[in-house]
Amino acid sequence: MEKILIIDDDKELCELLAEYMKPEGFDLESAHDGNAGIEKILSRKYCMVVLDVMFPGGRNGLAVLQYVRARTDTPILMLTARGDDVDRIVGLEMGADDYLAKPFNPRELLARIRAILRRSKQGHQNVWSGIEAVRHRIGDVELDAGMRVVFHRGDRVELTSVEFDLLEVLLRNAGHVVSRDELTKKVLNRSLSPYDRSIDVHVSKLRRKLGHESCGTDRIKAIRGTGYMYVLPSLQMDEASDQNDILPEKEKSDAQN
Numbered sequence: 391m392e393k394i395l396i397i398d399d400d401k402e403l404c405e406l407l408a409e410y411m412k413p414e415g416f417d418l419e420s421a422h423d424g425n426a427g428i429e430k431i432l433s434r435k436y437c438m439v440v441l442d443v444m445f446p447g448g449r450n451g452l453a454v455l456q457y458v459r460a461r462t463d464t465p466i467l468m469l470t471a472r473g474d475d476v477d478r479i480v481g482l483e484m485g486a487d488d489y490l491a492k493p494f495n496p497r498e499l500l501a502r503i504r505a506i507l508r509r510s511k512q513g514h515q516n517v518w519s520g521i522e523a524v525r526h527r528i529g530d531v532e533l534d535a536g537m538r539v540v541f542h543r544g545d546r547v548e549l550t551s552v553e554f555d556l557l558e559v560l561l562r563n564a565g566h567v568v569s570r571d572e573l574t575k576k577v578l579n580r581s582l583s584p585y586d587r588s589i590d591v592h593v594s595k596l597r598r599k600l601g602h603e604s605c606g607t608d609r610i611k612a613i614r615g616t617g618y619m620y621v622l623p624s625l626q627m628d629e630a631s632d633q634n635d636i637l638p639e640k641e642k643s644d645a646q647n
Contacts, residue, residue, distance in 0.1 A: 397427035424449030
């Protein structure tokens with residue numbers, strides 16, 4: 391049975407979830423404060439951690455996430471208060487793989503856990519099928535789908551499994567808009583819900599890791615009200631040229647010099 395750690399001060403919830411998860415093949419252990427949770431994470435092997443944002447003690451969930459993420463890449467799912475977008479966004483930016491708002495249906499938690507574990511396991515496997523691995527190369531970014539590695543100008547870029555899957559979808563559809571709903575389904579294995587900003591946060595993190603194109607333009611462009619597009623190099627050059635065309639004459643001269 392795969393071991394999962396849940397860090398939550400609600401002991402009754404932890405016991406109920408342990409009973410629910412056991413027939414599904416998961417051994418759920420629990421900790422009820424941040425320090426106890428950190429001690430367990432660093433001393434034992436878990437396939438993933440379910441971490442509540444709010445609980446009493448010296449460390450809340452976000453502090454635990456920050457401490458643990460700097461020391462392990464174990465997948466982490468955050469439990470947040472319903473409607474608290476700040477905790478969700480901050481949690482994702484700090485390295486959480488996904489979140490679930492309380493109160494929740496145990497079946498949805500199970501589905502989220504399985505989706506995260508599928509991505510995590512896929513990310514740690516070297517896929518060899520006897521044929522050349524699928525690669526996507528757009529400009530200065532190259533993605534090897536078989537080895538699940540990404541290079542930017544020849545240097546390897548460390549991405550989470552979510553960021554890798556997101557980049558792969560965008561590169562595969564380079565030059566075309568991919569809706570936020572489609573990205574959420576393909577990358578997070580769920581439907582897009584109102585006020586769900588998970589994909590936007592992951593795109594923001596991906597942008598920071600890949601940086602701008604050499605011409606200074608964004609490689610991942612937000613299409614307002616629709617989704618995102620990975621811009622082809624020719625379009626990036628056109629966009630940079632258009633921006634230069636509207637510069638005042640003095641600024642043009644300075645830019646050329």
